Amino acid sequence: MIGKQEIFVERVLGWLGPIPVTETMATSAATSGLVLAGGALLAWAVRRRPDGRLAAAGRLTYRFLRDLAAEAAGRPSPALEAFAGALFLFIAAAALVGQLPVIAAPTASLPAAGALAALVFLAVPLAGIRAQGLFGYLRHYFRPNPLLFPLHLLSELSRTVALTLRLFGNMMSGHLVVALLVALAGLFVPVPLMALDLLIGLLQAYIFSVLACVYVGAAIRVGEEVPP
Amino acid sequence: MSDTTLLALGSIVTAGLTMAIGAFGAAIGESRIGAAGMDALARQPDEAGNITRNQFVALAMVESTAIFCLVIALVLLFANPFVSGR
Numbered sequence: 001m002i003g004k005q006e007i008f009v010e011r012v013l014g015w016l017g018p019i020p021v022t023e024t025m026a027t028s029a030a031t032s033g034l035v036l037a038g039g040a041l042l043a044w045a046v047r048r049r050p051d052g053r054l055a056a057a058g059r060l061t062y063r064f065l066r067d068l069a070a071e072a073a074g075r076p077s078p079a080l081e082a083f084a085g086a087l088f089l090f091i092a093a094a095a096l097v098g099q100l101p102v103i104a105a106p107t108a109s110l111p112a113a114g115a116l117a118a119l120v121f122l123a124v125p126l127a128g129i130r131a132q133g134l135f136g137y138l139r140h141y142f143r144p145n146p147l148l149f150p151l152h153l154l155s156e157l158s159r160t161v162a163l164t165l166r167l168f169g170n171m172m173s174g175h176l177v178v179a180l181l182v183a184l185a186g187l188f189v190p191v192p193l194m195a196l197d198l199l200i201g202l203l204q205a206y207i208f209s210v211l212a213c214v215y216v217g218a219a220i221r222v223g224e225e226v227p228p
Numbered sequence: 229m230s231d232t233t234l235l236a237l238g239s240i241v242t243a244g245l246t247m248a249i250g251a252f253g254a255a256i257g258e259s260r261i262g263a264a265g266m267d268a269l270a271r272q273p274d275e276a277g278n279i280t281r282n283q284f285v286a287l288a289m290v291e292s293t294a295i296f297c298l299v300i301a302l303v304l305l306f307a308n309p310f311v312s313g314r
Contacts, residue, residue: 008307162292169295207288 007172010109028106031097035089065089065209072210073217080216083123087116088209091167095201098175099194105171105201113168120212121160128219140222163211170204232311239308243301250297257290 010022042058049055065085070076072084091107098105106112128137141152174197181190229237265283269276 007302162296165296165299166288166292169292169299173295173298203284203288207285210285 007176008110010111023104024106024109024112027097027103028094028112031090031093031106034097035086035093038093039089068206068209069213072213074221075217077127077220080127080213080220083216084209084213087119087212088205091116091205091208092202095171095198095205098171098201099198104175107167107204108171108175110164110168113171114164116167116208117160117163120163120215121156123212124156124215124219127216128222131220132222137219137222159211159215163208167204167208170200174200235308235311239304239311243304246297246301246304250294250301254291254294254297257293258287261286261290 010020010024012020012022013026014021042054042061045052045054046058062085065088066076066081068088069081069084073080094105094107097103098108107116125137128140131137141149174193177193178190178197181193261283265279268279272279
């Protein structure tokens, strides 16, 4: 029924030369395709049918993501909008894909959630160096006192681990509860819990992108001592 | 009892305790956030959007401690490094 092979171990579907193609890789590629197709449709609608409903949906989506990034980071930044928007859309689409029967959400696997958190981990110094220069950014590791350097490093690592485990745990636990209830109770009993799972998935997408914006925003504003 | 049985027993009991204590703390924290959110909403209904959004963010941050406990409990149950032959 539910063993360790369903929670921590990836199921291999096939081999692409020496590289194993796991179920998570297939579902996350399908999710990315879904997000890209939806985005292309909305972009087409905004350009060709500016008065239609699809165009309104596209503009609303864009405005939502732009405000999310700007408010969480403390200042508007087009690159951060694209980054946080892509994270939000991918995780939200993953939660939607996870509601389909048989398919688990790609973010319900530890490696996939870890990869998303690693993106945030890499984006923080990149954004900081782009905004403040190499030395301007590296200097903040030694402030207010050089003794705090290990603590700075530790906080960056631990928040990455926290991002990973939060996303993975939330997505996986919802899936697990639904699987248990289907096994124990029957067909229609888990429906309210599936709705809760969907709500939690969308909420996690929001949290993940807001936290990514907060971390990147802190790196961008690293030299400014006065908080906004 | 053999060593394997003892290890399995210990793992299962610890997993249950992990979830119980972890959920206890997160429940208290989340209820305090909920109460504070309701209080703020009653005082300033105009700021409902802002308050609700920040409340959800805070809830998810607090809930992640319980989620960490869940992950630890599941590791103990399904991927215990000291219990072989599963």
